[in-house]
Amino acid sequence: MAPRILLDATAVPADRGALGRYVDGLLRALHELGADLAVACRLADEERYGALAPRARIVQDAAAQVGADVIHLPASTIPLHAGRPTVVTIHDVTPFAEPETHDPVRTAYVRSATQAAVRGATRLIAPSRATRDELVRLLEADPAAIDVARHGVDHEVFHRPAEDEVKRVSERLGLDGRPYVAYLGALEPRKNVPNLIRGWVRACSHYPDAPALVLAGSGGWDDEVDAALATVPLELRVVRPGYLPSAELPGFFGGALAVVLPSKGEGFGLPVLEAMACGAPVLTTRRGPLPEVGGDAVAYTEPDPSSIAAALxxxxxxxxxxxxxxxxxxxxxxxxGWTASAEAHLAAFDRAVAQYAAPR
Known part of the structure; x- marks a missing residue:
């Protein structure tokens, strides 16, 4: 008999970033596979999750009595003392590998939650082999207790755009058909945006009609971004539109001259995959799991400005x-695809239930 799964989405942020897209894609695929689901979420997300998984029971309290056989925490949060097996997704271990590239206040919590998950969860899910290996190396996690479930991409949302989709995004950005180099992500040091800016300037400053640089995404912090932007010559153009809704991303990615995501560290690299699904030429780094995602289908660069400039x-x-x-x-x-990811998650849930029930 399939286990009843309680998916705890209470920690998913409102901005529907990569974590939100992971939970949305996974939840819908689990529902389509016929999983017995309950979802704990904030009141504001009830309608959304109810539409993604109409047969699921939606509750606002992760400790609610829904008769769950296993609890999945998809946001690297600390496992509950729930008296039942828990499975925690660890998206990223760069707070341990490169703590200086993270917000120190948030990093303290993330590190603590990750360490608690390694100690207390029945099983862990990693989105890539690279992240699994780093969990073992840096946190001495038991490799036998880690399942790899690669992220998927929603091919209905992320697709090769029609001309009118590209045109609408170009007009929204104020570019009106002018070529541009695209970036999507938070402005965090590990995302390497200052070196992207410097590399773009070196690559493009000699062109009479140089492609603009569009830095899209919400939030984040990186003290060097403003300093790098201050060095941009007046004849070059940088556009910072902030958050772009998912419906605009195919036109944004697919309309770009190139999508450049020169990260210093990732747990998976979902924007790389999403740009690929939109038929964009992608330039990224060989750091962490990014080669698992891009394979031979993307261009690679070292993360320094000179290398980015040459590759771009x-x-x-x-x-x-x-x-x-x-x-x-x-x-x-x-x-x-999210179906394959959901199948890997279901196998992890089954293992967690069997492992929890085994004599200790």
């Missing part, structure tokens, strides 16, 4: 290579 200029100068990369990226993205 190669893409700008070679439209044929951009087309080849875009086609390869789109084709590779089709192998990442």
């Amino acid at each position: 200029e190669e893409l700008i100068e070679d439209p044929e290579r951009r087309t080849v990369l875009a086609d390869a990226a789109y084709a590779r993205s089709q192998g990442f």
Whole structure:
């Protein structure tokens, strides 16, 4: 008999960033696979989760008595003392590998929650082999208690855009058809935005009609971003639109000359996969799990400004290579779906229930 799963989404932030997209995609796929689900969430999210999983029981308290056989915490939060098996998704261990690239206040909580999950959860889920290996190396997690479940991508939302989708986004950004280099993500040191800005300036400053740089995304902190922006010559243009809704992302990614995501560290790299699904030529780094996502379908760079500049200029100068990369990226993205991810999660839940019931 399949276990009843309580998915605790109470810690999912309101901005529907990568964590929100993970929970949304996973929940819908679990529901479509017929999983017996209950979802704990904030009042503001009840309607959303009810639409994604109509047969699920929606509650506002993770400790509610829903007869769950296993509890899934998808946000790296501290496991409850619930008297039943718990499975925690650990998205990212860069707060341990590179603590200086994170907000020190939030990092203290994340590190504490991750350590508690390693000690107290029945099983852990990692979104990539690289993250699993870092859990073992840095936190001495038991490799036999970690399941790898790669993220998927919603191919209905993230798709090759039609011309009118590209045009609408270009007009919204005030570019009116002008070429641009795209970035999507938080302004955090590990995302390496200052070096992206410096590399873009070096690559583009000699072009008479240089592509703009669009830095999209909500929130984050990086004291060096403003300093890097202050060095941008007047003839170059930077656009900072802030948060872009999911409906605009295909036009944003697919309309870009290149999508550049030169991160110093990731747990998976969901924006890389989403840009690939939109048929964009992507430039990223070989750090952590990013090669697991991009394979041979993306271009790579070292994270320093000179390397970014050289790799970006190669893409700008070679439209044929951009087309080849875009086609390869789109084709590779089709192998990442939320159904396969949900199946891997269900296997982890089954293992957790069996492991919890076994004699100790």
